[in-house]
Amino acid sequence: MNERRRPTPPPSSAAGRRRRGGRARRRRGGRPRLLWPGLTAGAVLVFAGGLALNGGTESTDSAGASSAPEPGGTQAARQDAPTPEPEKEEKEEKEDGGKKDTDADSGKGAGEKPDPDSIPSSGPGTFATADGGGDRVGGSARTLTYVVQVEDGIGIPARDVATEVERILADERGWTADGKVGFRRVSGGSSDFRVRLATAGTVDDICGRYGLDTGGEVNCNVGQDVMVNLKRWLLATQYYADDVTSYRALIINHEVGHFLGHGHEGCPGAGRPAPVMMQQIKGLHGCRTNVWPYDADGRPITGPAVG
Known part of the structure; x- marks a missing residue:
């Protein structure tokens, strides 16, 4: 796999806050490294099209809102590259504990899946920010604030995405x-x-801009941005094809985990739940699907560090 390298700061003001990155493949012509969490042939949360978003949103350019210091003190450039899995291996993994996480409390999918060819591949690069705000959730040691933004013109209300992200993080x-x-x-x-x-x-x-090559397929965490590929948001991956909503929880938990300073992990053993920081898009390796960093009893779900 690729070695970790310090990503090249982007021209924006976010350059001073880069965090440590994870594994990734090098982008042709660039020096920075990539991190590829659990994704198949798709990218992260991204929106495109020509439809207007509804409900109390504000538009920003791709530079977005003002930033604040990250928890780790440096910025991270993280991304998960999809690696095609042999058909035989995929079947074995599904039979060996590769069942979907029915205890995910994240619903059964997100409605009928769209035709992959109908998903826009590019957009204007401007975003609508979900209005309102949410209640504080979690511990008292530190509170991290965040905004939820959706690219203009893709026909998905920013408020709907914000509701889903809030539920996942809470x-x-x-x-x-x-x-x-x-x-x-x-x-x-x-x-x-x-x-x-x-x-x-x-x-x-x-x-x-941070030297990452997402290849039109995967998500990434760069600086203060958790970038979600629209294709992955709508279609998930082969292991979550029947439970897209649960896969969305994996996207958010994995990329926010990188923002919090967590690196990639491997499968801890056959039949055990895959860590949320495992690149599940690249294969389960005997683990079963899981989208949460902790179990119902508050115990962390971890595996051996990768890279």
Whole structure:
């Protein structure tokens, strides 16, 4: 796999806050490294198209809202590259504990899946920010504020995405289970990080500013941005094909985990739940699917460090 390298700061003001990155493949012509969490042939949350978003949102350019210092003190450039799995291996993994996480409390899918060819591959690079704000959830040691943004024109209301992200970050099996970190969604002013759903082209552009090659397929965490590829948001991956909503929890927990300073982990053993920081898109390796960093009893679900 690729070695970790210090990503090249982007021209924006976010350059001073880069965090340590994870594994990734090098982008042709660039020096920075990539991190590829659990994704198949798709990118992160990205929106495109020509439809207007509804309900109390504000538009920003791709530079987005003002930023605040990240928890780790440096910025991270993280991305998960999809690696095609042999058909035989995929079948074995599904039979060996590769069942979907029926205890995910994240619903059964997200409605009928769209035709992959109907998902826009690029957009204007401007975003609508979900209005309002959420209640504080989690521990009292530190509270991280965040905004939820959706690329303009893709026909998905930013408020709907914000509701889903809030639910994921508030889950008792999420990152707040450590009793220390807390989250609160805001709609303006400075924020610690941004969750941004965008089209593959916009994800490639923003992640590429940090030297990451998302290849139109995957998500990434760069600086204060948790970039979600629209294709992955709508279609999930082969292991979550029947439970897209649960896969969305994996996207958010994995990329926010990188923002919190967590690196990639491997499968701890056959039949055990896959850590949320495992690159599940690249294969389960005998583990069973899981989208939460902690179990229902508050115990962390971890595996051996990778890279």
